[in-house]
Amino acid sequence: MTTWHKKSISPFVHWLFGLGIVIGSTLSAFAITSVNGWMNLPSGFRIVGGKFTDIDVLGAMFSETSLVEFIHSMPGYYLAAAMVIAGLYALRLVRSKKDSKRQSMDLVVIKRLMVFSAIMLACSAITADITGKYLARQEPAKLATIEMVDKTSADVPFIFGGFEGPKGEITGPYIKIPSALSLLAGGSTKSVVTGLNDIPKEERPPSAIRPIFNLKLTLIIVITLVIAGYLIIWWRKPAWLRNRLALIIVAASGVLGVIVVEFGWMITEIGRQPWAVRGYVTTEQALTKTNDITTFGYVFPIAYVLLFSVTLLAMRRIIRDTTQKGKRI
Amino acid sequence: MIGALALFLIPTLLFVLAFLYETYLSLRRLKAPGTGRGGYLAATWEVTHTLLVFAVVMLVMLFTQSLDKLSDAIFTSTFLAATVLALRAALYVYIFYVRTTKKIGFIDWLFALSHIVAALLLVVVVLQALVFIFTTHPPINESFIPIFIPGLLGVIFICAIPIIMLYRTRR
Numbered sequence: 001m002t003t004w005h006k007k008s009i010s011p012f013v014h015w016l017f018g019l020g021i022v023i024g025s026t027l028s029a030f031a032i033t034s035v036n037g038w039m040n041l042p043s044g045f046r047i048v049g050g051k052f053t054d055i056d057v058l059g060a061m062f063s064e065t066s067l068v069e070f071i072h073s074m075p076g077y078y079l080a081a082a083m084v085i086a087g088l089y090a091l092r093l094v095r096s097k098k099d100s101k102r103q104s105m106d107l108v109v110i111k112r113l114m115v116f117s118a119i120m121l122a123c124s125a126i127t128a129d130i131t132g133k134y135l136a137r138q139e140p141a142k143l144a145t146i147e148m149v150d151k152t153s154a155d156v157p158f159i160f161g162g163f164e165g166p167k168g169e170i171t172g173p174y175i176k177i178p179s180a181l182s183l184l185a186g187g188s189t190k191s192v193v194t195g196l197n198d199i200p201k202e203e204r205p206p207s208a209i210r211p212i213f214n215l216k217l218t219l220i221i222v223i224t225l226v227i228a229g230y231l232i233i234w235w236r237k238p239a240w241l242r243n244r245l246a247l248i249i250v251a252a253s254g255v256l257g258v259i260v261v262e263f264g265w266m267i268t269e270i271g272r273q274p275w276a277v278r279g280y281v282t283t284e285q286a287l288t289k290t291n292d293i294t295t296f297g298y299v300f301p302i303a304y305v306l307l308f309s310v311t312l313l314a315m316r317r318i319i320r321d322t323t324q325k326g327k328r329i
Numbered sequence: 330m331i332g333a334l335a336l337f338l339i340p341t342l343l344f345v346l347a348f349l350y351e352t353y354l355s356l357r358r359l360k361a362p363g364t365g366r367g368g369y370l371a372a373t374w375e376v377t378h379t380l381l382v383f384a385v386v387m388l389v390m391l392f393t394q395s396l397d398k399l400s401d402a403i404f405t406s407t408f409l410a411a412t413v414l415a416l417r418a419a420l421y422v423y424i425f426y427v428r429t430t431k432k433i434g435f436i437d438w439l440f441a442l443s444h445i446v447a448a449l450l451l452v453v454v455v456l457q458a459l460v461f462i463f464t465t466h467p468p469i470n471e472s473f474i475p476i477f478i479p480g481l482l483g484v485i486f487i488c489a490i491p492i493i494m495l496y497r498t499r500r
Binding site for chain 1: 400408
């Protein structure tokens with residue numbers, strides 16, 4: 001936005017600036033995910049007599065937990081971003097005049113983003129398997145709560161859907177895949193999965209993460225169907241991609257990736273409760289004792305909503321100016 | 330102690346200088362809106378706010394062990410300063426990117442006022458932090474500095490390349 005209008009800067013250099021943003025935000029995402037990984041499984045230090053010793057900052061940052069979380073969440077973020085952008089382009093196509101030059105360009109952008117989304121979805125699926133095996137080893141309480149494993153045993157089925165009833169039975173519609181959770185957790189149907197009976201009652205995560213996981217899985221299935229459907233239509237009937245209904249579906253599913261990422265964060269965060277830093281600090285202890293923080297807590301969101309809405313207005317104006325008058329800001 | 334404090338005070342001082350210039354311009358444009366961007370700075374100037382982020386990172390990095398007490402001491406003023414800065418940012422975007430009129434009005438006065446209030450609050454924050462540091466003598470955590478300094482130099486080097494390129498091609 002600030003360099004595009006300068007003719008002296010070549011498109012390649014402009015693209016390089018964009019690449020810098022991608023690399024920077026990816027590193028930033030790694031830093032955030034790494035801290036979260038550390039909270040899920042603290043490492044890189046020892047506590048001797050109430051004091052931290054042998055502090056290994058790099059070891060803590062690049063622990064197995066943070067790497068597993070990173071490779072699973074990063075493709076998810078890229079997928080979410082790509083789908084939002086594709087959705088916005090689809091929305092513009094629905095509203096624009098037919099057969100203009102810009103329209104075919106918009107379609108090219110959507111196609112490329114859909115291919116990118118498909119690759120990212122595949123990466124997420126592969127790393128989801130790694131995450132499952134990691135959870136079974138290092139964070140069994142989370143996995144047991146997500147999948148309602150009451151007793152430690154082998155041959156555990158994977159259950160999709162349903163709610164946990166008052167006596168531990170499953171109510172509502174659900175799909176049961178025999179031995180699938182053992183396969184996911186240990187690579188074999190004979191693998192033993194730790195159940196909730198081996199986890200102290202006060203250290204069990206809230207059962208709320210179970211329905212969140214089901215919702216997440218449902219949305220992932222919807223996203224897979226949308227992307228697969230899009231690619232199949234592109235392959236067999238490319239003309240249909242300009243169809244209003246196809247564009248509306250792409251536009252509507254744009255937000256799904258973001259919701260999936262949110263659900264993923266909710267599962268990892270709520271699934272760690274009652275701990276803030278697992279095994280060391282509970283959330284109750286981590287709460288700040290600063291006075292009036294709740295009063296101030298209302299002011300900040302208001303300021304952010306104000307800032308966000310003004311930014312949206314500004315973006316709208318810039319887009320309108322550049323597209324209508326042919327002028328670049 | 331002095332070296333550690335310098336890490337916090339240098340970015341703060343640089344930011345204060347940059348922000349005072351902004352404040353001056355925000356007041357000057359009330360009298361003479363000027364040409365182009367209404368007598369104010371281009372959006373790239375906002376990069377100076379990185380210095381503020383930098384100063385906060387320094388506080389967190391150096392005083393890890395007494396962070397709870399330090400944050401208690403500076404919480405209210407920091408919070409208000411951040412809120413006023415957010416308001417300033419919203420007004421900035423509104424004045425220069427949303428509204429079409431170039432006439433000076435209430436919003437512009439509010440914009441100038443937000444600069445003054447934010448500047449005052451930031452001074453209060455720095456004073457409170459310094460009072461806390463000099464009265465309680467919190468232990469300084471130096472374990473991150475050996476990683477931090479080379480990282481900082483690397484970041485400055487990487488950031489300098491596009492900035493230099495931008496300013497050289499401008500003319």
